[in-house]
Amino acid sequence: xxxxxxxxxxxxxxxxxxxxxxxxxxxxxxxxxxxxxxxxxxxxxxxxxxxxxxxxxxxxxxxxxxxxxxxxxxxxxxxxxxxxxxxxxxxxxxxxxxxxxxxxxxxxxxxxxxxxxxxxxxxxxxxxxxxxxxxxxxxxxxxxxxxxxxxxxxxxxxxxxxxxxxxxxxxxxxxxxxxxxxxxxxxxxxxxxxxxxxxxxxxxxxxxxxxxxxxxxxxxxxxxxxxxxxxxxxxxxxxxxxxxxxxxxxxxxxxxxxxxxxx
Numbered sequence: 001x002x003x004x005x006x007x008x009x010x011x012x013x014x015x016x017x018x019x020x021x022x023x024x025x026x027x028x029x030x031x032x033x034x035x036x037x038x039x040x041x042x043x044x045x046x047x048x049x050x051x052x053x054x055x056x057x058x059x060x061x062x063x064x065x066x067x068x069x070x071x072x073x074x075x076x077x078x079x080x081x082x083x084x085x086x087x088x089x090x091x092x093x094x095x096x097x098x099x100x101x102x103x104x105x106x107x108x109x110x111x112x113x114x115x116x117x118x119x120x121x122x123x124x125x126x127x128x129x130x131x132x133x134x135x136x137x138x139x140x141x142x143x144x145x146x147x148x149x150x151x152x153x154x155x156x157x158x159x160x161x162x163x164x165x166x167x168x169x170x171x172x173x174x175x176x177x178x179x180x181x182x183x184x185x186x187x188x189x190x191x192x193x194x195x196x197x198x199x200x201x202x203x204x205x206x207x208x209x210x211x212x213x214x215x216x217x218x219x220x221x222x223x224x225x226x227x228x229x230x231x232x233x234x235x236x237x238x239x240x241x242x243x244x245x246x247x248x249x250x251x252x253x254x255x256x257x258x259x260x261x262x263x
Contacts, residue, residue, distance in 0.1 A: 032094070034072040035228055037062060037220070038084035039097035041077045056191075057251040061115055061242050062097055062220060068238040071231060080165070082148025088221070094228040100216040102150040110229040113236040114217035115243060117262040118185035120153060123174065123199070123207040130180055135212040144170045144179035153214040154183045167192070171199055183210065190256050215262075 063073040087093040124130050130141050135155035145151060145161035162179050164170055170182045189196030222228040242248055252261050
C-alpha cells in the first residue's frame with residue numbers, strides 16, 4: 001500500500017571511513033530504498049484534503065512497481081504540476097508522476113517507460129464553434145491552457161495560450177468568452193470525478209478529436225542522471241507486470257468506468 005505525505009523527501013578505512021559515515025546511500029552509489037513521488041491531483045479539493053489515503057489506478061501502478069523492486073514510495077499531493085516539476089528539477093523530490101514527453105523536458109529529465117496513452121480533444125462553446133481540420137487551425141483562434149502543462153502534441157507552445165492556474169480557470173475563461181477553446185485529454189475529465197463530469201455534461205460545451213494531434217502518454221520522470229534515475233531500468237521491468245494485473249484493472253474500472261485503457 002503506498003504511503004502519502006504532504007512534503008517532499010560504506011566502506012573504507014581511516015579518515016575515509018569517518019567521512020563516509022555521513023554520506024547518503026545515493027552519494028555512495030547505492031540504490032535508494034525509498035523515493036518521493038509528486039503528482040498534481042485531479043481536483044483542488046484532493047490537493048487540500050487531509051485524507052491522503054485514496055488509492056488511484058496510477059498511484060497503485062507506480063507504488064506497486066516500486067514495491068516489486070524493494071522500494072517504498074511516499075506520495076506528495078500538495079503541489080501543482082508546475083510545482084512538482086520544479087521540486088524534482090531542484091532535487092527536493094525524486095519523481096513526477098504523469099508527465100508527458102516533451103523534447104525540452106527530455107533535456108532535463110529521464111523518463112520511465114510510458115504507462116498510459118490518452119485521447120486529445122479540443123473543447124469549445126456550442127454557440128461559438130471553431131473549425132479545426134488540421135493542427136495549424138488551432139492558431140487561428142484564442143486558446144486557453146494551464147501553467148506548466150505541455151501542449152506540444154497539439155502543435156502549441158505555452159506562448160500560444162492564455163494560461164491560468166488550473167482547470168476551473170480554463171473553463172471559466174471559455175464560458176466568459178475570453179478564449180475560443182482549450183485542449184485537454186478526455187480521460188483527464190473522467191479522473192476529476194464530479195468536477196470533470198460537470199464539464200463533459202455541460203450542454204454549452206462540446207468537444208471533438210483534434211486532427212493531427214499526437215496522443216500523449218504518461219511517464220514517471222526524474223532529474224537526469226540523478227540517483228533516482230538509476231532505478232528506472234528495474235522499475236520499467238516491474239511496470240508491465242503490474243499494469244497487466246487483475247487489481248490494476250479493478251482500479252482502472254473504478255476510476256474510469258467504461259473508458260478503455262490504452263497503454
